[in-house]
Amino acid sequence: MSNTALATTPISDPTTRYISAWAEKTIEELKSKQLQFIVLAKERATSLIFDSMFKKHNPSFVFLNGHGGPNLVSGHNNEILIEVGKNETILKGTVAYALSCSSAKILGPAAVRAGATAYIGYNEDFIFFISPEKVSRPREDRTADMFLTPADHVVVSLAKGHTAGEATDAAKSYFIKSVQKLISSEASEDDREYMRYLIWDMKSLVCHGDKTAVVAK
Amino acid sequence: MDTEKEIIDLVVARLQNLPSNKEISIGSSGEFTKDQLIEHVKNDDEVGKKMVEIEMDFLRSMKDGIFYEQYSTSNNANI
Numbered sequence: 464m465s466n467t468a469l470a471t472t473p474i475s476d477p478t479t480r481y482i483s484a485w486a487e488k489t490i491e492e493l494k495s496k497q498l499q500f501i502v503l504a505k506e507r508a509t510s511l512i513f514d515s516m517f518k519k520h521n522p523s524f525v526f527l528n529g530h531g532g533p534n535l536v537s538g539h540n541n542e543i544l545i546e547v548g549k550n551e552t553i554l555k556g557t558v559a560y561a562l563s564c565s566s567a568k569i570l571g572p573a574a575v576r577a578g579a580t581a582y583i584g585y586n587e588d589f590i591f592f593i594s595p596e597k598v599s600r601p602r603e604d605r606t607a608d609m610f611l612t613p614a615d616h617v618v619v620s621l622a623k624g625h626t627a628g629e630a631t632d633a634a635k636s637y638f639i640k641s642v643q644k645l646i647s648s649e650a651s652e653d654d655r656e657y658m659r660y661l662i663w664d665m666k667s668l669v670c671h672g673d674k675t676a677v678v679a680k
Numbered sequence: 681m682d683t684e685k686e687i688i689d690l691v692v693a694r695l696q697n698l699p700s701n702k703e704i705s706i707g708s709s710g711e712f713t714k715d716q717l718i719e720h721v722k723n724d725d726e727v728g729k730k731m732v733e734i735e736m737d738f739l740r741s742m743k744d745g746i747f748y749e750q751y752s753t754s755n756n757a758n759i
Contacts, residue, residue, distance in 0.1 A: 478705040530708040541708070564707035588707040588730060595703055606702055653699040659738035660704070666737070 466679065468500045468524040469516055473508035473539040477598050479529055481591070482562050484601040485611040486528045489618050497679045498524060498622045508538035517553055524558050524678035526618055531563030531584075534570050547573045554579035558627050558678050560617050564588040571671040581627035581672035583617055589667070590660045609645075609657060610664060613637035617668075621678050628674025638665035691721050691735045706730065 470490060472483035483504070490500045501520055503512055508529065517525075527544065529537045534547035545551055547570050555578030561567070567584030574582045591610035597603055616637040620630035638661050645655050695718050698704075703711040709727050712720070720728035 477703075477711050478707065481705065532708070588709070590707075590734070591705050592702045593705055593711065594701070652697075653702075656698050659734060662738055662741055663734050666741070 465521050465523045466497055466499055467520045467522045468498045468526060468678065469513075469520060469522040470500050470502045470526040471508040471513065471528055471538050471544065472502055472504045473529045473537070474505050475530075475540050477593060480598065481593060481601045481604070481607055482528045482611065482614075485607070485615055486526065486562065486618075488602055489615040490526075493619065493622045497624075500526075503538070506539050508544070509542055510538065510544055513538060513544050514550075514553070522557060524621060525554060525560070527559065527561040527563055527566075529563055531561060531566040531570075533565045533568040534573070536561050536563045536566050536570065545570065545574075551579075552577040554582070556580060558583070558621065558672075558676050560584065560621070560630075562589065562614055567667075567669050567671065571669070575672040579672060580676040581670055581674065583627060583631050583668070583670045585664070585667040586669055587663065587667040589614070589664055591664070592657055592660070606654075606657070609641045609654075610661065613641055613661075614664065614668075624677060624679050626674060627670050627672070627676045631668060631670040631674075635665050635668055638662070638668075687732060687736070688721055688724070691732050692718050694735055695721065695731065 470486060472486050474480045474483055490502060501516060527536045530541055531537060535543050536545050538544045551574045554574045557579055558581045559579060561584040565587060567586050571582035571584050592606045594604050594606050613634055616634040617630045620633040642658050642661050644650060645658050695714060698714045700714055703713055705711050717731055721731050
């Protein structure tokens with residue numbers, strides 16, 4: 464099994480700026496772990512470079528950040544990287560995690576049918592809140608942190624050697640942990656309003672394919 | 681007053697409680713302020729329908745006791 468992971472972190476708008484900033488933070492913190500990440504950041508998250516790096520490095524894990532839809536995931540400037548009926552076979556033999564809207568609805572099962580070991584993603588729109596004054600420094604945004612740290616926990620858990628199924632459950636538990644913090648007396652009334660969106664993201668997160676698959680040992 | 685109107689009023693009332701100094705990101709639909717969200721719900725467009733769906737799903741989750749169900753597994757977050 465290859466210990467290479469391929470990640471895309473496009474920046475086309477505030478939403479992708481945030482999810483990519485968090486993804487890069489998560490990957491930086493995992494540098495000492497066994498999984499070696501190749502990051503296609505900003506304008507490098509294109510179809511051409513993605514395909515080329517895939518062929519060159521044969522990754523065991525793919526971490527996709529970007530806009531998506533039921534049958535696709537995009538990269539830089541919304542250029543489609545993977546789409547059902549076109550190139551979902553590229554994920555053959557890999558475990559993929561897409562922090563992207565709705566792609567687990569059709570692309571996830573299609574990728575597994577085409578040979579992907581497992582596909583973790585969201586059945587619905589991934590929703591989170593941002594503080595507009597932090598858009599240029601997204602990592603300092605404590606509001607977005609409530610959503611994006613649980614979402615990226617899938618990657619942390621996989622990198623620790625847990626299975627695809629365990630990583631999905633761990634991230635779901637992390638979302639619930641965020642909700643528990645909001646229920647506690649320390650949380651402000653404003654913060655409590657985020658609960659329903661955390662529950663939405665948690666319920667939307669699913670794992671298709673082999674739930675016993677691992678990407679790091 | 682029909683049920684659909686009652687639901688929209690309920691969702692608008694719930695959205696009024698969102699903080700005014702934050703924006704919500706809804707994937708490729710974009711980022712929205714509280715006031716923009718409320719307008720979308722009143723207009724009953726795609727973004728508004730999504731907000732209604734989230735609200736109704738949350739209320740169903742509360743009724744189904746999702747917190748109690750999930751509390752027991754929340755310690756898995758450290759794996």
